[in-house]
Amino acid sequence: MKIFLTGATGFIGKALLATVTSQGYEVYALVRDLPRFRQAVAQLPLSVSQAVVPIAGDLSQPRLGLSSANYERVSDTDMIIHAGGPMNIRLGAAEAERAFLHPAKELAELAVRIHRNKGLKQFIHLVGFMSPYDEANALTDQDAALGHAPPYERSKFQADAYLRQALYQHSIPLSTVNPSVVIGDSLTGMTEQLGGLGILVDAVRRNLMPLVPGGDRYWLPMVHLDHVASFVANLVSTENISSDTYYLLDPRSGSPTMRELIRTIATELRTMQPIGSVPPRLLKAALGAGIGERLGIPSESLNFIVDRDFPVRSKTDIEEKHGERTSLAKDTLPFVIADLDYRLTHPQSAVPEPFMQKRRSKVVTLEREGEGPPVVLLHGAFSSADRLVPVAERLNGHRTILIDLPGFGRSPVSRGSSLIEDCVEAVTALIAQLEEPVVLAGHSFGGLIAAKVMERIEPRIRKLALLQPVLHPLSLKYRSSALTGTILKRLKSSAFGSELRKGGDFPEGGELMEGYVAATIRELRSPRIRHTNAWAMSLLTRTRSFELRPETWNRDKVLMLRGERERAFFLPEPFRRFDIHSLPYGHQFPIEAPLPTADWLRSAILS
Structure with a gap:
């Protein structure tokens, strides 16, 4: 036909x-x-x-x-x-x-x-x-x-x-x-269209919904x-x-009310919960009188909120x-909200071919088909799966899986009491779904997660590559996640670029640095991603976050790659028995130098 x-x-x-x-x-x-x-x-x-x-x-x-x-x-x-x-x-x-x-x-x-x-x-x-x-x-x-x-x-x-x-x-x-x-x-939550629910998500993430249109009488x-x-x-x-x-x-009886929906969005985005309600007709009149134009909320968007x-x-x-x-x-709704939040953060973003966006367990992944054992890549703090795409593109056809850890990128926020534990559980569950042991590589914060995953499911890890891993407590100045979150909210591109250079990253600046700085600053404008980064930094000041047993690790499986320009990098004594390689870059070398990073992964891990 x-x-x-x-x-x-x-x-x-x-x-x-x-x-x-x-x-x-x-x-x-x-x-x-x-x-x-x-x-x-x-x-x-x-x-x-x-x-x-x-x-x-x-x-x-x-x-x-x-x-x-x-x-x-x-x-x-x-x-x-x-x-x-x-x-x-x-x-x-x-x-x-x-x-x-x-x-x-x-x-x-x-x-x-x-x-x-x-x-x-x-x-x-x-x-x-x-x-x-x-x-x-x-x-x-x-x-x-x-x-x-x-x-x-x-x-x-x-x-x-x-x-x-x-x-x-x-x-x-x-x-x-x-x-x-x-x-x-219904599985991945991918929502390319920013109208409709995207308008509501944008309003909630900007704390513009203290009053719920219609309260419990109306629904979307x-x-x-x-x-x-x-x-x-x-x-x-x-x-x-x-x-x-x-x-x-x-049917209306089985659907969330407007109050329930906005509470769910606020919870997922880590923004202010609504404190009351307002009749939709009154709100529509206010938006139509010019307030909507200034706030970027068209009054016509309220036409889809109904009471019948x-x-x-x-x-x-x-x-x-x-x-x-x-x-x-309903279990996919958090993925819809996180995906819309990410697209609102990066309006021009698109998953580069031939990668495909997928959902696995609690997280969203970017995946490319290929030969050989799966290569699973974990990003660090102030990053996401997208930042590691240039590395993955240079792995010469190997099957690659880039993970957005919980609360980062397109993945919904962590629901556990510990972000680190939730990350470990999510990666462990993903690897358990795969048909064969994997090569697991993690950068910075992702290196710590990768190490903990290997300790939990060592037979499922073919090789472990730790890229400038964080394996010891950070400065106590990051102890308060609330204070760190406030600082990150106000962080300027110039200040962030300056901090990168002090740490030995991007000494010559250039497009890669500008792109990374711009992407990171945009992401820190998302309350969800900002909250997650602040939480991660707070947890990394605590000794108990680094409870590892490197003396039990198989030396033939573990390799490390460090950026020798990062002067603050420190590797605790128990980890120095492993094969350690260096690149002439700073902490962010997978982003600053994706080609040398991929070359090392191919020769040291995938050969």
């Missing part, structure tokens, strides 16, 4: 593309930006990407911007999935009409043409849970239920009503899918991205389907028929 898909490079569209093609369907994807499309398709398996045919066009143009030849090609498809349209609640009236209502009219004309020629099996339209239309009221006045909706919602819902009316006249089966606020994948319906894709794929495979509306959300339930019978009927559920995975 051939499917014509719009919005293939969007947040939802990419997931649809992957899911639908994996089921063996041939997809004609309407594409305005070919480079962006190729980037999306490159992330799919080759066997899947071969089933995708890009069709150059533009939803906002007459006849969808298609050439005559391409219009004929898509007129031979069996089904239309319309997932196109921007996620921009601030669109003006003219822009919104071009983005939603105009494409609906063009697609309706195409659908009728296909239906007359061969019979259109189904038209699937992704709208949104706030649309006021269903199979009954859409056949009356289109504007009756829109009230004072802003341009974005008005045009989007007018397009909903228009398609319902146009396709009804020709008896074309129309499945209207109304996703609620779409959040990250949410659905996972992969659940949207799988539900639509199940609609595609449903034979003899009749027109219906499907709300992709959980929605019908889910049609959705559950499809789920029961295909044996798949679309319920919110």
Whole structure:
């Protein structure tokens, strides 16, 4: 079967593309930006990407911007999935009409043409849970239920009503899918779209939510991205389907209230808990009066916070028929929040190919397939998995797993009483899931974690590489995590750069230093990451954090690499019996000099 898909490079569209093609369907994807499309398709398996045919066009143009030849090609498809349209609640009236209502009219004309020629099996339209239309009221006045909706919602819902009316006249089966606020994948939590829940996460992390909109009466319906894709794929495979509306959300009774949701976000981000509530209408009026513009919180974002339930019978009927559920995975919500926090911290960040972002146990990883035993890399404090990507890229095809330790990077905060113990448990659980012993390398704070992991599961460690490991207590000036956190919050790039140079790092400055300093300062603006770094530094002042038994370690398994320019580096006597190598760099040598670090790892550990 051939499917014509719009919005293939969007947040939802990419997931649809992957899911639908994996089921063996041939997809004609309407594409305005070919480079962006190729980037999306490159992330799919080759066997899947071969089933995708890009069709150059533009939803906002007459006849969808298609050439005559391409219009004929898509007129031979069996089904239309319309997932196109921007996620921009601030669109003006003219822009919104071009983005939603105009494409609906063009697609309706195409659908009728296909239906007359061969019979259109189904038209699937992704709208949104706030649309006021269903199979009954859409056949009356289109504007009756829109009230004072802003341009974005008005045009989007007018397009909903228009398609319902146009396709009804020709008896074309129309499945209207109304996703609620779409959040990250139900396993990994990856949420590329910073609108929706991202607006709320950003407000909470900036301590702008002391009052909960609606308190316990209101809620924010949410659905996972992969659940949207799988539900639509199940609609595609449903034979003899009749027109219906499907709300992709959980019943209100099983969902967190706004108070519970904001408390969860505040807990994950280590920010101030809410102290009261405010009526959404009052808050919306305040935001619309100019406060929202100054705070970066559009008043329209409150439209998705509701105090009513929605019908889910049609959705559950499809789920029961295909044996798949679309319920919110509450244990994944912390990963969604951490991922959004990281993306808000680094708005331009992207996982470099061929690495893939995954979730393993309590942590998020960046992984690359390759040959040989897995190489597991642990970053230090004031760092994350991303900072070690340049080292991993130079490991000549070895399978590599870069871990964001709990509370760092994209991983949710530690929930235990000790960050160090939680890190050790998370890495231990990850290695236990792998099919063979690993090469484990840790830098600085990550070196301490790696050493503790090896003591716990020594048979699972093929080799242990300690890169400038912290193996003795730090200065007592870091003892108070609260004071350290306050200092880190106010830390300037110039001061941080100066400290690096004093420690022997980046003596000549340059782009690598500038990039590391800028990334670190941005991360310290995240309360979650700042709290974790301050906690780590506090724990590293305590003698009990370094309870290790190096006399029991296998000397053939353990190697150390130190940066000889770091004058403050000290290796306690029990650790000096191991094979120790040096590089002419400072403490941050894996970041300052990734190539020599990778060369040493290849020759000393992987040979």
